[in-house]
Structures are given as C-alpha cells and as structure tokens.
Amino acid sequence: MGRLSELFEPETVAVIGATDRKGAVGRAILENLSSGFAGEVVPINPNRETVLGYECYPDVESAPSVDLAVVIVPPPVVLQTLREIGESGTEHVVVITAGFGETGGEGAERERELREIAEEYDLNVVGPNSLGIMSTPVGMNATFGPEHALEGSISFMSQSGAFITAVLDWANDQQIGFRDVVSLGNKSVLEETDFVREWGDDSETDVIIGYLEDIEAGDEFIRVARSVTDETPIVLVKSGRTDAGAHAASSHTGAIAGSERAYETGLQQAGVLRAQSVQELFDYARALSGLPAPESGDVAVVTNAGGPGVLTTDAVGDSTLEMASLTEETVAALSESMPDEANVYNPIDIIGDADVDRFGEALDTALSDPNVGSAVVVSAPTAVLTYDDLAEVVIETRERHGKPVVTSMMGGKRARAAEEALRESGIPNYFDPARAVSGLDALARYRDVRERTRDEPEAFDVDRERARKILERAKSRPGNQLGIESMDLLEAYGVPTPNGSVVDDPADARELAESIDGDVVMKIASPEIAHKSDIGGVKVGVPDAEVYDAYEDLIARARNYQPDAGILGVQVQEMLDLDDSTETILGVNRDPQFGPLLLFGLGGIFVEILEDTSVRVAPIGESEARDMIDDVKASPLLAGARGREPANTDAVVEAIQRLSQLVTDFPAILELDINPLVAGPTNAQAIDLVVTVDTEKL
Known part of the structure; x- marks a missing residue:
C-alpha cells in the first residue's frame, strides 16, 4: 500500500458516478468538493457530457490521471470499476456504494472479491458503505454529508456515517475543528489501525478520536497504538459493551474474561483513553x-x-x-x-x-x-x-x-x-x-x-515440541479437551507442578503413592468432569494404606455421576501444605479480536463468586505480569496478611510469563485453566489443569 497521507492530500479527485440529478449522492459529493477543494475535480459518468459545469468523462480510462477516486456506482458495477481504477495507476479509493458485507449472502461474496482486487492492484480502499472522507487543510469534503468540518488538529474516524454527520453539525456549533475525517464503512481493506498509524506519523494531528463498533485485529491494534500513544493521545468510544462472548465459554477464565473485557483490557494496554459517551469523547479531545x-x-x-x-x-x-x-x-x-x-x-x-x-x-x-x-x-x-x-x-x-x-x-x-x-x-x-x-x-x-514502563516478553527455554505432542492428544478426546492427565504440558514450559501422575490401576496408584513422601491427593482424571470436587471426585490426605480403596471409590463415584464419561484413571499427587499458601487462578481465554487473554486472581472455589481477577492480552513482560497481581484486590494475601508468611510473588510472576509464552506459541489453545495455582513462601505450583484445543490449528 502507498502512503495514506496521499489519501488526504490529493491534487485531483475523480467522482465516479457523478450526476446533476437532485437528491443523488453523486451530486452531493460533487457539490461538496466544489465548495472548497483546492485541487481539480473530475466527474465520470458515461451518460453525461457535463455535470454541474464540469467536463464529464465516460470512464476511468478516458479521464485524466487522478490521485483519489470516489466510487458511487451500483454494487454490481463496483468491482469492474475498481479494476479500471487499478489499471489506471490510481492508488486511493473511497467506495461510497453500499450492498456488500453488511447485507450478507451475495453482498458478502462481492466484498470478498473487492478485497482480492484491492490486493491485486495494491489499492488503499476506504469502505465500502462509507460516507466518505474529509481533509480540511486542502479543503476536501469527499462525503455526501450536509456539513463541512471546521479546520483543527483533531483527526476523527467512525464506523458509523450517521455518527459523523451528527457530530459535525454539533461540532460546528461548538467551534470544534478537525484535520482529517474518515467514515470507515465496512473496513474491507483499510481499518482503524491503518489510520491510527497514519495520524500518529502526522505532526499536525494533536489528538486521534474515533467511534468504533469493533476492532478487526486487536493484537496489531495494540502494537501500533502503543507506539502512537507515546506522542499522540487516542480517545475512542466503543459501542456494543455487552459480554457477547461469555455464553460460549466453558472454563472459569472464559466466563470471566468475556468479549467486552477483552476490549477494555486491550485498549488499556494500547494506551487508549476510552470515553463512555460522545460528550466525554469531545471533552477529552478538547483538553x-x-x-x-x-x-x-x-x-x-x-x-x-x-x-x-x-x-x-x-x-x-x-x-x-x-x-x-x-x-x-x-x-x-x-x-x-x-x-x-x-x-x-x-x-x-x-x-x-x-x-x-x-x-x-x-x-x-x-x-x-x-x-x-x-x-x-x-x-x-x-x-x-x-x-x-x-x-x-x-x-x-x-x-x-x-x-x-x-x-x-x-x-x-x-x-x-x-x-x-x-x-x-x-x-x-x-x-x-x-x-x-x-x-x-x-x-x-x-x-x-x-x-508507563513496558518491557519485552522474556523468551524462556522451553520444550515446544513436547508441548505440541501433548496438545495433539486432544484430537482423540471428547470436546478436544485435556485435563490433569496432561500436567506435563505445563512442565514442558517450566511451570512447576507437584510430584505425581495419572494411573489407571489401583495397584499402580498405591505403588506411586508409596514413592511420594507423606499422604497424597487423589483426583478422578476425566476431561469431561470439570468440577471434580462437586461429585466427591477428590480425596485429600490419603495415606498409602488407603490408596487402593480410594482409587476404587473414586472410579465408582465418577461412573455413577456420568456413566458415559471417558475416565482416564486417577491422579495421585503430592499433597502440599496450604496453611501458609494462597490459592490463585491462572487462565487463558482466546478472544477472536485480541487473541489470548491472560487472567489472574483468587483461585479455588471462590473464583466465580468473588470475580476478583485481572486480565491482560498476551504476550506480556515482567512489569505487566506484576501489575496483574497488584490489580487484584486480594493481592495483600500474597504479601503475608494477618501474620502469614509472604508468598513468593516472583514465582507467580514467572508462571504468568511462562503461560503467556505457551499460549502465544500455540494459537490452538482456546481456553486453559490452572485452578489452583498454589502460591507458597518458596514457589508457585499448578495443582489442576483444563485445556480446550482447536486441533485444526496444531
């Protein structure tokens, strides 16, 4: 793609679909351009010789070379028009025409083809379904809105064209000026991150503001916005603040870190100030x-x-x-x-x-x-x-x-x-x-x-191939889910776990228990039984002599509770001293826009009741991992409240970073719960594990 600054500083603008018919969009755009644009305006319409006093050309090929093409032709004609624009050498296009992805079916297919043409000819396309764009330094109003923007230093993008028309009417009354204004439309090619990057490089833009309904690529947006906000503030109104993704979540983390929280966290990490109303948006921007x-x-x-x-x-x-x-x-x-x-x-x-x-x-x-x-x-x-x-x-x-x-x-x-x-x-x-x-x-x-201070994520020495092989086990598991039988996944990435393993025979269980100092904890191993303690599927403090019978009892309880569940055996695990430890939760939920969301909070049975958690978008460095701990209201428990010995928070921080690396390395991990991660005075150990895998991404 070419430089977007040329999109806002054209010397020649073609209006493809220009007309002098009253009430037509093609006329409104031509009139708006005529009223202040310092450059040349070129109408294109095969059915007109002149339009509003301008010489009119029948097609793109016969017209003079232009810097920006504004397209207002019927939807079936748009794709061929784009090809002609690409052949002419013009790089910048605004597609006003609607009838694309927003209509579904045939329109969605048409938008897919539009993207392919844009890629083939390296076109910068705004829209389709766009109100248009403005640039006050050159007096360009290539929109069909009723108002011209006053000149100023605020650059403004919006996913809603109607929002722009209303804002400009109000802003003119308030004497608020703008530099560039963009109606994003369907964002088939150019989207919010492209304009954040462009305006961040523009020394004349003092503030970037926007109204967004979604963000196409959250991870890229965070990366670009982080850099831009070092010098230029960004303020956004994000609509649709319902927790739309939470109903599909099956883990603790998925239920707590829903879609809206992903936006809240992602924008915060990007350094974006979020306004809750239009009034706030401009109150912030003016200051x-x-x-x-x-x-x-x-x-x-x-x-x-x-x-x-x-x-x-x-x-x-x-x-x-x-x-x-x-x-x-x-x-x-x-x-x-x-x-x-x-x-x-x-x-x-x-x-x-x-x-x-x-x-x-x-x-x-x-x-x-x-x-x-x-x-x-x-x-x-x-x-x-x-x-x-x-x-x-x-x-x-x-x-x-x-x-x-x-x-x-x-x-x-x-x-x-x-x-x-x-x-x-x-x-x-x-x-x-x-x-x-x-x-x-x-x-x-x-x-x-x-x-703010930011540090790069640390690259730990891990066994990635071992982790991949463990994740592949999910291909043979119901729901593509792994459980405590896959604790070695954490070991592959250096997250400590207690001594123990899953066995499928009571004699083997007793032999394993005898090799572990002290009493043991025993848990039913079945990815299909999520809440083991609810069915009596966990036994704590089992002495060696009782391990055989405890194994049989756990299997029987699981069979009675869910006869069709796949049971892999029983986990026999070293029992930790929890008197001076704190149970926390460490988890991941993969958001469709922002990618893996890390969650940390108070663990055990209280996580869904108290919801005292913090969230970050992975990958993160040490400082953000520490911030995750500090953001939790219960963090004083880790510091040794009420005379307890302080937990080793350095170990917790490292566990968060290692999990961040794991889920960044493997996009196939959709959800992951370590509940609890026991934080003690000397270390932090993962006691339980549930992982949901998209096996097609392995």
Missing part, C-alpha cells in the same frame, strides 16, 4: 488538543460560587485526580490577599463579589504552589465580573505558569465571547464543572500513559 499534561494529578479549584465549588470537588473525588494540599506559604498569601470571608484552602472560594483582579491573584497564587499540577476556574456570572476580562486573565496566567487550566464559566450568552478567546488559546470551557474536571482527568491519565 488533550490544547493543553500540556500536568506534572501531577493534584488540582486546585478557584471559584466565586460555593455550590459549584463543592460540585467540582465532588467531581475530583470521582476521578483519578486529587484535591491539592496547598502549602503553608500559599495559604498565607491567600489569607493576606483575599477577603476575610473567603476560603483560602482548597477549593479556594473567593466569594461572590470577586472581580477579575481577585480571580487573577487567586489563580496566580494557586498555580505558583508546587503542590498544584493543574487548576479549574469555576465562575458564576455577577454584576462585578465580566467573563471577557476573566478569560484574558486566565489565558495570561496559564501561559505564565505553563500548567494546564480549564474553566467552567457557567452561563449562556455571557460566556460566548470569552469561550472563543479561551478556545483560541487552547483552554476548553465547560458549562458543567464536572466536565471540566473530566477534561483535566484525561490529561492526567494520558500523562500516565506516556510515563
């Missing part, structure tokens, strides 16, 4: 596009109104920010300069008769405090305060201190002129103080993104 990141999350509030000041304080408490603790010097300076009735602590309430000079002095003093990372100026209109003058003071004070400041000048027409001056200086104004805090919160969260 991120105009203000520097704060050095800390400590906020000062300066206000002339007690009630709004309290609302602002509450909003800070609901965010990742904190109210700044002012130094004694700051409090003394405020006490000297403010009226006796003022509150010189935080929030700084300079009371209702404050004029612009008092506001300026209070804000200057607050921003001079080393404990203050940013500030919110909250004001209600009064007869002694002019918002235009207040805006000038806020602008000058912010520039002098270099710290981010947002405002909440509450009001209507009184705030409009001031709002425009603030906007031109990069300072967003919000009517609602809570939204002002939300904007600052986005800045602080993005600061954390830029300061």
Whole structure:
C-alpha cells in the first residue's frame, strides 16, 4: 500500500458516478468538493457530457490521471470499476456504494472479491458503505454529508456515517475543528489501525478520536497504538459493551474474561483513553488538543460560587485526580490577599463579589504552589465580573505558569465571547464543572500513559515440541479437551507442578503413592468432569494404606455421576501444605479480536463468586505480569496478611510469563485453566489443569 497521507492530500479527485440529478449522492459529493477543494475535480459518468459545469468523462480510462477516486456506482458495477481504477495507476479509493458485507449472502461474496482486487492492484480502499472522507487543510469534503468540518488538529474516524454527520453539525456549533475525517464503512481493506498509524506519523494531528463498533485485529491494534500513544493521545468510544462472548465459554477464565473485557483490557494496554459517551469523547479531545499534561494529578479549584465549588470537588473525588494540599506559604498569601470571608484552602472560594483582579491573584497564587499540577476556574456570572476580562486573565496566567487550566464559566450568552478567546488559546470551557474536571482527568491519565514502563516478553527455554505432542492428544478426546492427565504440558514450559501422575490401576496408584513422601491427593482424571470436587471426585490426605480403596471409590463415584464419561484413571499427587499458601487462578481465554487473554486472581472455589481477577492480552513482560497481581484486590494475601508468611510473588510472576509464552506459541489453545495455582513462601505450583484445543490449528 502507498502512503495514506496521499489519501488526504490529493491534487485531483475523480467522482465516479457523478450526476446533476437532485437528491443523488453523486451530486452531493460533487457539490461538496466544489465548495472548497483546492485541487481539480473530475466527474465520470458515461451518460453525461457535463455535470454541474464540469467536463464529464465516460470512464476511468478516458479521464485524466487522478490521485483519489470516489466510487458511487451500483454494487454490481463496483468491482469492474475498481479494476479500471487499478489499471489506471490510481492508488486511493473511497467506495461510497453500499450492498456488500453488511447485507450478507451475495453482498458478502462481492466484498470478498473487492478485497482480492484491492490486493491485486495494491489499492488503499476506504469502505465500502462509507460516507466518505474529509481533509480540511486542502479543503476536501469527499462525503455526501450536509456539513463541512471546521479546520483543527483533531483527526476523527467512525464506523458509523450517521455518527459523523451528527457530530459535525454539533461540532460546528461548538467551534470544534478537525484535520482529517474518515467514515470507515465496512473496513474491507483499510481499518482503524491503518489510520491510527497514519495520524500518529502526522505532526499536525494533536489528538486521534474515533467511534468504533469493533476492532478487526486487536493484537496489531495494540502494537501500533502503543507506539502512537507515546506522542499522540487516542480517545475512542466503543459501542456494543455487552459480554457477547461469555455464553460460549466453558472454563472459569472464559466466563470471566468475556468479549467486552477483552476490549477494555486491550485498549488499556494500547494506551487508549476510552470515553463512555460522545460528550466525554469531545471533552477529552478538547483538553488533550490544547493543553500540556500536568506534572501531577493534584488540582486546585478557584471559584466565586460555593455550590459549584463543592460540585467540582465532588467531581475530583470521582476521578483519578486529587484535591491539592496547598502549602503553608500559599495559604498565607491567600489569607493576606483575599477577603476575610473567603476560603483560602482548597477549593479556594473567593466569594461572590470577586472581580477579575481577585480571580487573577487567586489563580496566580494557586498555580505558583508546587503542590498544584493543574487548576479549574469555576465562575458564576455577577454584576462585578465580566467573563471577557476573566478569560484574558486566565489565558495570561496559564501561559505564565505553563500548567494546564480549564474553566467552567457557567452561563449562556455571557460566556460566548470569552469561550472563543479561551478556545483560541487552547483552554476548553465547560458549562458543567464536572466536565471540566473530566477534561483535566484525561490529561492526567494520558500523562500516565506516556510515563508507563513496558518491557519485552522474556523468551524462556522451553520444550515446544513436547508441548505440541501433548496438545495433539486432544484430537482423540471428547470436546478436544485435556485435563490433569496432561500436567506435563505445563512442565514442558517450566511451570512447576507437584510430584505425581495419572494411573489407571489401583495397584499402580498405591505403588506411586508409596514413592511420594507423606499422604497424597487423589483426583478422578476425566476431561469431561470439570468440577471434580462437586461429585466427591477428590480425596485429600490419603495415606498409602488407603490408596487402593480410594482409587476404587473414586472410579465408582465418577461412573455413577456420568456413566458415559471417558475416565482416564486417577491422579495421585503430592499433597502440599496450604496453611501458609494462597490459592490463585491462572487462565487463558482466546478472544477472536485480541487473541489470548491472560487472567489472574483468587483461585479455588471462590473464583466465580468473588470475580476478583485481572486480565491482560498476551504476550506480556515482567512489569505487566506484576501489575496483574497488584490489580487484584486480594493481592495483600500474597504479601503475608494477618501474620502469614509472604508468598513468593516472583514465582507467580514467572508462571504468568511462562503461560503467556505457551499460549502465544500455540494459537490452538482456546481456553486453559490452572485452578489452583498454589502460591507458597518458596514457589508457585499448578495443582489442576483444563485445556480446550482447536486441533485444526496444531
């Protein structure tokens, strides 16, 4: 593919399907291009000699060479048109026409052929089923929407064309500008990751925002977005937040780490800020596009109104920010300069008769405090305060201190002129103080993104061929599932397991038990019986003399519970001392978009009840493995709560990394549960195992 920057900077645009018929999409796009595009417009339509005063060409072959082709012909004609575009040497195409994958059946087949043609001719295709694209620097509006975007530094993509038309109408009213706008359509060729990569390389794009319903290749998106967010913030609204994939999951991990959690985790790992609404999306974007990141999350509030000041304080408490603790010097300076009735602590309430000079002095003093990372100026209109003058003071004070400041000048027409001056200086104004805090919160969260530490996954010395042979056993198992009889899969990747194995004879069970120091644990070995303890399929603390009878009893219980279950025998295993240990769960569920999701949490019988777990998309390095442990509320148990000896968290971290390597090496592993992974003072050992395998991928 060629550089996407050429998609947004064409000198010549062809409109294939241009027409002067009123109400037609081909006319709307031509009119939009005519109203501001600095380059040449070339209509193509075999049934017209001219269109809206432009010379019209019958086909692509007879038209002049173009940089961008916009296609609005009937669905059956699109594929041949694409071939003609490819033969002409044009690389960039926007397919407006609908009737492809979104309709299923014949349309889906047509979209498959479209992808093949694009690959054959190396075409960059936006769509099909797209509203079009815009680029304000060159005045290009190649959409059939009713609004032109104002010029700005925000680049915007959307899977919904209707969302774009609504947003542009609102954004124009709010004086919010854009650099590039893309309606992704069906994403048959170009998708969100391509535009994130392009805009990340564009020095004129300050913020990337988007509305997405899905992400095509989550693993690639994470890799690209991680790099981009080092310099350029990304804010997304992701719709469809239901746990659509959980109903198909058969393991603990699959039930807990469903589709929505995959998006939540993947976007977080990518450094993307997720907005929950359109309002939040633009509140974040306005702050991120105009203000520097704060050095800390400590906020000062300066206000002339007690009630709004309290609302602002509450909003800070609901965010990742904190109210700044002012130094004694700051409090003394405020006490000297403010009226006796003022509150010189935080929030700084300079009371209702404050004029612009008092506001300026209070804000200057607050921003001079080393404990203050940013500030919110909250004001209600009064007869002694002019918002235009207040805006000038806020602008000058912010520039002098270099710290981010947002405002909440509450009001209507009184705030409009001031709002425009603030906007031109990069300072967003919000009517609602809570939204002002939300904007600052986005800045602080993005600061954390830029300061994050990432390490490459460690490549452990493992026996990959041994693991592959073990996984191939699933081909002969019901449901392609392996159980505790395959604990050697973990051993192949260096995850410790207790001494023991599965035997299919009671005499062998007794012989094995005699070779193990102390009493043993015995479990029925059947991949088809998931919850062994529920049927009495587990015996703990069995002495050697009772092993033979315990074996017979376990087999009988399994037969009574599920007569048709495949029983491989009984696992005889070393019994661990759990008094100073913590049972955890370590698992994997393979998400169709993001790939393997690692899950860690409190294990044993409580995992589905408490759901105290953390999730990451594999592969991960040591720092992310440690973060997984720290994110779990029950992590103090591992640190030795209530006088217990601390667990060896280094061993747990290594087990997480080794499992990450295993499931990255073998895409055939769909689900895997180690429950429990027992974390003790000296090591971490896997006690139980269930694995579901896609045998066609082995």
